Amino acid sequence: MSAEPLLKVQGVETYYGNIRALSGVDVEVRQGEIVSLIGANGAGKSTLMMTICGSPQARTGTITFDGTDITRMPTHLIARRRIAQSPEGRRIFPRMTVLENLQMGAGLDNLKHFNEDVEKIFTLFPRLKERQSQRGGTLSGGEQQMLSIGRALMARPKLLLLDEPSLGLAPLIVKGIFEAIKKLNKEEGLTVFLVEQNAFAALKLSDRAYVMVNGKVTMSGTGKELLADPQVRAAYLEGGHH
DSSP: OOSSOSEEEEEEEEEETTEEEEEEEEEEEOTTOEEEEEOOTTSSHHHHHHHHTTSSOOSEEEEEETTEEOTTOOHHHHHHTTEEEEOTTOOOOTTSBHHHHHHHHSOGGGGGGHHHHHHHHHHHOHHHHHTTTSBGGGSOHHHHHHHHHHHHHTTOOSEEEEEOTTTTOOHHHHHHHHHHHHHHHHHHOOEEEEEESOHHHHHHHOSEEEEEETTEEEEEEEHHHHHHOHHHIIIIITTSOO
């Protein structure tokens, strides 16, 4: 474990016009960890993800990735530093086939590994292999989510940002997707920062987690600590996803 975190967000404030969406956010993700950010809808979780990727940019505070300050960097240069995002709402290319979508995810530098990387994705998500020549728009929600994650992985990221991967999916599909994330982390050492409304699934999967309320981080701890915390249980887990 290196002493410096791979991703360090310090005192970040993000605005939409005059409306402050994030206030003084501090978050760290270390190499090889799965860290999740949980909170209610509209708490600012997705805004933090987008701010890390440079759109919108933080108005104050700093974001450091792998020792480099990326706070003011344009989005395409941030992506080139091997931060890949599977955004909320999946945003695949509906008219392109599964294989073409995966090609879009591979950076130009990674084309030499293209076949090997595609095989890896197909091993991780066998469903995509069966559907490789189908258009993205004809896939089920769960398959589109697998494709969105697969496309992000084609960039060979040092950090994978996952924004609401379980949104609108059946529990069994969610379980499969979370198992795939766990496997990537265990076998490849992939570092993952996960924004998720399904607090129970996220905390079970995570080494550490943060709770966000109204644009502020209000709690942090290990996944186990937060799962057991009475406040977290009352707010996010009661009658929730067990």
